[in-house]
Amino acid sequence: MKSVFGTDGVRGLANGDLTAELALDLSVAAAHVLADLGEFEGHRPLAVVGRDTRVSGEFLEAAVVAGLASAGVDVLLVGVLPTPGVAHLTATLAADLGVMISASHNPMPDNGIKFLARGGVKLDDVIEQQIEARLREPWQRPVGGGVGRVTRYDEGLASYVAHLVRTTTKPLTGLRVVLDCAEGAASLAGPLALRDAGADVTAIHAQPDGLNINDGCGSTHLESLRAAVLKDEADVGFALDGDADRCLAVDHTGAVVDGDQILCILAASMKESGRLVKDTVVATVMSNLGFTRAMDAAGIEVRQTAVGDRYVLEAMKADGLSLGGEQSGHVIMSEYATTGDGILTALHVLERMATTGTSLAGLAGAMTRFPQVLVNVPDVDKDRTGDEVLLAAVAEAEAELGATGRVLLRPSGTEPLVRVMVEAATAAQADAVAGRLADVVRERLAI
Template structure:
């Protein structure tokens, strides 16, 4: 049970791990910890939203039943992105929220993610309390004390208005292709970009419950690249299943990743005087080219472990206004408590329109250094940071690469695997040195 919560809630195959029974019990436990323990003498309320995968319907019903049976009023927002759920928790002053989604995972998977007051990610202590509460009998109110389940009828409108209010300028004159991954952003994303003034072409926005993330979205960019070229668009917007990530495609059909987007937006925010303490928060997996570019613009870079929760923690500690991951999970703390793909796409499009520059030109703010990642399997991953030979060879390779290269050895969180990542000025060098270190790890850290 201690491993029930992962880095982003509870996730697994629907009806196998994510069952009706688990969803109900988790919701009852969360009702106690996130609702009744913090709500004094008033009835707690919670926002519940979901992505359009077929299993989200029965999980949504189980979650709502668990909450209402525990004396929590449920505001059912329907199909909306994860960042919408987070915003709505704060917007209506709810005690907590629940997002039912497996993000970029395939349709058979699903997940339950809880959000605390203000739409914040749960702390480890809150997750531990929910796990503890699972061992106790749930609260069972009767009569008027039972929670109500009601449709949150203006949820999408509230979120859309919030997004539009963040924009520094409108998008008239731009043609934008949106790929919603047949996911939670399928309805609201095209609506918001259209309201912002853009001419919008939509693909990957016909969810049928089974096609979420299938050949569309930020994990499958080919259709978006082709559509941008076909329609002569200025920008392609790729979301994932719960629309908390965003990757871009420029007018040439070239993919622009999260590091490049962060580099452009960091410079934009600094120009506007809105980049708090001229600081950007990234993970250790961000490309060295991003850090070199930020040095040229006198922007400080704070590095964290891989995972959006660590980015959020570092952003809070540094009071940073911008942070994120190479995958496109980008956080603007002024407007959001989590990554928001639609928000990020709007901000990037606004920057393009304000400067009258093409995305390909703006993206030259950084040069992506070739990056090679090799997974070394069946090794003693715990020894990777302490083995003398491995450490010695890493130092030797780093010395050869100099300031235009980097080495990162990282343990897998779930498997006996060490991930060897090398960046260098050219791909051949990166490949050669990554393979060399992978061989060193394999030879010196056998199980």
């Protein structure tokens, strides 16, 4: 049977794969598992529940709340708020559980559920497996005063924004910023935080209607952000995704600055100020070769993990490290957050610009990107990437690229496809090798 949980919670077509019934059952099972682990011992359990702007989030929120309250968990409803905002409130309000209803960068028809443990950290894989194993089990329902109470917590937005601004120490006065809110969860919080920190902000795609989240905007569609930066002659542009846990940037020339380059900028800043623990940054196997070479030149160690911010977080937590992230724009600054936070990332890139008096283009120039091609191959059996013929094709490609490139073949954790990533000395070579390997994937893994 296919697992309910993927690499980032439960995700799928809302009211198709992810139904109200499943949302309710997951919430009940989560409450039972955490109770049996002793998380609720000695007190009445409390959960923080937030969502992004998708119309389906309204009925899924109701289902999640019904499940938690029926299991005896009190609920604070924070409404539309970024995933890192829900994580922050889960920690600061000493809640036992956080729930974020969002499909992040996925198209509007999808939705998802992410569970957070006490302290605002993502649940371990083992706990997710236990929750899945206990779906729809018979149970003794509380009655009377034993059921959970549901309360709206309207102070959540202001509390989260104030926290973000407190992480900066230098005013951002004079910096002109365009912020693409992806018609998502940061449509209020993002502009508020950057303005409160002193920046001159033009917000675009910040009028969510429940249907337009990620629609031609945000971190997966940078065209309108680039156009707005050039039109406004802004210093920089930032693009968030639907739940604002990731951030990509555009410099004043319209050039894209990705998560690897942002990590380079923040790592250099934190090393300079003595805040980069063990002079080490955590990144994934998707990080560009140019990133690892730039970090080596700066005297910074890179530890690589599997793709997924949860694995970056695990590596950071294991060694008490302070910075990690992904090329996609998930950047985790553990001094201030327990998960990736796009608004926080933007604030600290801006602070570095303000402190050094250097443009984003100048800061990003510390890293030279190797040409990288990513081909998504859909409608294949992603569980058969160990196919001998396919592995032989990968080995042949790696031999061709030598020390000036690499190949990464991996199944998606959230979608039914296989990703083929190739880096090479030239874009033409990367394109050619990626195309050949994608053809082998289609041929060998066809369903």
